[in-house]
Amino acid sequence: MILENISSNKVCEGWHKQYTHNSKVLNCEMRFAIFLPPQASANNPVPVLYWLSGLTCSDENFMQKAGAQKMAAKLGVAIVAPDTSPRGEDVADDINKAYDLGLGAGFYINATQAPWNKHYQMYDYIVHELPALIETNFPVTTQRAISGHSMGGHGALTIGLRNPELYQSISAFSPICNPINCPWGEKAFSAYLGTDSEDWKIYDSCELLAKTTSHQPILIDQGSNDSFLQTQLKPENLMAIANKKNSLLTLNMREGYDHSYYFISSFIDSHLEFHAAHLGLTQQS
Numbered sequence: 001m002i003l004e005n006i007s008s009n010k011v012c013e014g015w016h017k018q019y020t021h022n023s024k025v026l027n028c029e030m031r032f033a034i035f036l037p038p039q040a041s042a043n044n045p046v047p048v049l050y051w052l053s054g055l056t057c058s059d060e061n062f063m064q065k066a067g068a069q070k071m072a073a074k075l076g077v078a079i080v081a082p083d084t085s086p087r088g089e090d091v092a093d094d095i096n097k098a099y100d101l102g103l104g105a106g107f108y109i110n111a112t113q114a115p116w117n118k119h120y121q122m123y124d125y126i127v128h129e130l131p132a133l134i135e136t137n138f139p140v141t142t143q144r145a146i147s148g149h150s151m152g153g154h155g156a157l158t159i160g161l162r163n164p165e166l167y168q169s170i171s172a173f174s175p176i177c178n179p180i181n182c183p184w185g186e187k188a189f190s191a192y193l194g195t196d197s198e199d200w201k202i203y204d205s206c207e208l209l210a211k212t213t214s215h216q217p218i219l220i221d222q223g224s225n226d227s228f229l230q231t232q233l234k235p236e237n238l239m240a241i242a243n244k245k246n247s248l249l250t251l252n253m254r255e256g257y258d259h260s261y262y263f264i265s266s267f268i269d270s271h272l273e274f275h276a277a278h279l280g281l282t283q284q285s
């Protein structure tokens, strides 16, 4: 598969690069960003943290606003930030161009309903196609961790929980924890997956955590002043299941923080350290 490099910036002794490529799974051209820490070389491949962004985002929001590169460079971990939906002229979008359905709102699921199913196969793209591309073209190992924000936090939790053998650790900022029981999830899942809510459960972290038999480490940070907390995010639903099952889930409620990248940038270092510990990396000065 051909990758086209469209930008390169040196940052924290490593490199931030953007690429475009033709996605077979999504049936369109896609763009992603990668941060390669200074340690990464053919003789010293590094593990990868996949970052899934939230509604309205592209590969750029996290890379430009989270300030993750300094710690990732210290720890020696690569970060890959994909886009949040398929893109292009012929890709279906919401008729009202709503921010929470269609472009920028792929929800990291495989759509089964027309017209969405032609392109909206973000689950397969994130789990299979993109890592294969990254592992073929960059000095990285097959070790993966996964994290994300809001819709991307839902993506990280569900993808991580469904594939414990592929992801060493899972983290999330302000994740949509129970999409089958909130307006964002109900709207997107009924469009992409149809109206039978039984079919939605394989993309709901509460349902998945209740059923899993593996004990993956999970870290969640949530701001107490997040305007979406009560209506859309519902971390208490996930916590109740985690407590019942003795899951390795830590939920940090952060007083006064909101839903923005100001919040993410305040705690991203601790998430990188959490993943590094589970990937067997130690901080280098």
Ligand SMILES: N[C@@H](CCC(=O)N[C@@H](CS)C(=O)NCC(=O)O)C(=O)O
Pocket: 053, 054, 055, 056, 057, 061, 065, 099, 149, 150, 151, 259, 260, 261
């Ligand atoms: N009220 C927002 C909802 C979307 C939103 O808050 N998006 C979050 C993720 S759910 C985000 O990261 N936005 C982009 C940014 O802050 O850079 C809007 O209408 O754009």
